[in-house]
Amino acid sequence: MRNIWTIAKREYNHYFISPIAYVVAFIILITLGIYFASIIGFYSRQALLSGGAQAPDITPINWLFVFLLVFTTPAITMRSLSDEARTGTLELLLTAPIRDYELVIGKWLGGFLFILSILAVTLIYPIILNSLVTPGIDQQLMMSSYLGVILAAAAFLALGVGISAIFTNQIAAFFSIFGLFFTLWFMMGLFSQLVQGSGAQFFEYLNISGHFTALNSGSFNLTDLVYFISLIALGLFTGTTAVEVRRWR
């Protein structure tokens, strides 16, 4: 556990000196800010015109956050293990007294904490919303929505770190990670409409946006939880295996 924390701490600190991480944080925060302002504007106009409106909630903001993660987490995780292999520092970590899975989990945790830090900044939105809406926003919906964001972010980062471990070139890692996320987010829903029966069910089960949307609309289901935890486990397992394979060749 202490080894994981040592690795995670270094990874987390690394993001604060990495230009890519700043660009990612900037893109996410500016997009969400503009979107939030327009939502507030839209609902207040409605309230003024019709003397009352449906209360806005946080789910569109959180949906956009996760949508942006599809594009930004590949950039954040692409170098996590591939760059260690390229610069030779992987040799340092693999001859240090830590286990391979501790290294991979530490890398994942560092990136996850970085995304959580960005997410923490966006907590200002539900606070503002809560003050604008009477009698306050739906707490249960908000909890479920944030659980969805956290699980999706954890899954994206685990898969990203796992795939990064396979490559030495970070560009190759980026496109592989992005390709996977694109398939899971956009293509699975499409496939499930193209086929019938259990095939459709299968693709629907793999559809990451489906599972997130379920949580983001307040319906907490064990299947969604199992799905995301499976993705996290798969990502970390892939990463650990890839590191072990590196030792053998």
Next chain:
Amino acid sequence: MIQVNGLTKDYGARRAIDNLTFDAEQGEIVGFLGPNGAGKTTTMRVLTGYMPPTEGTATVAGYDIIEESLEVRKRVGYLPETVPLYNDMTALEYLKFMADLRRIPDAEARAYETLEGVNLKDRANSYIGTFSKGMRQRIGLAQALIHRPEVLILDEPTIGLDPAQVVEIRNVIREIGKDRTVLLSTHILTEAQQICDRVLIINKGKIVTEDTPENLQARLVGAQRVVLRVRGDSDGLTGKISKVKGVHTVDAKPDGSVEFEFGAGEDARPQVAKAVIQAGYDLLEMRPIGMSLEEIFLELTRDNAAGKKAS
């Protein structure tokens, strides 16, 4: 401290090291000498737990490298050939990170102490990315030393350094080697000669020979070679020298000097000197030339027949 038994490592169909057997005692500096691609780095990577061997066993500091890899890694300091540094960290941050990975209680104090040991304390807060090659090598060495390991494995520790830095690093290694086991690889023979207690010559994955640097040299020098220089023209000198009893061969060199060889045990130098002076030449210099380690090394690694002759 290090015991290697029948160690073999294949990369696919290529055999990188072939049935290596050797050991190293505590307080011994063992040099691993060989041309590029001989299997030095592979051996070190196996011993440090970076990669498992295909066959064979080894124990380092009393622990099996396969079964107890983590225990071995705790007790070994390793400086890989490409010094593994994070350019975006300061020297102090980097060493503190390594100390944390090694679970050293007061990581920051130890990091400072180690920086002092490699003469980098004044650059503690500079980014490693701004360091010169020599400083990078030293911070790499600091990383290998931070947990005071029982065994130190250094892959080409002086490569790419300027002569002053080479001397400095060699002194550091010699100091460490007093009470710890050091295994270092090099292809610079004078280096092996200067700092190692024992040299293993490795070629094509096999140990060709193993001995102290002095013995290696003595063992291979059967005949004595002497270079001789006179003032002015040395024409006709070779004829005079070759007549002296005991002289086997005489060569006139293009620079005007003359080299001659005589058998061990029959020192022909006084006679040669007399002959030269009687012939009317002004003798300026007469100096024995030992076979250098370079020549021994080439001799041993040229082909396997030479290796067998030597061992």
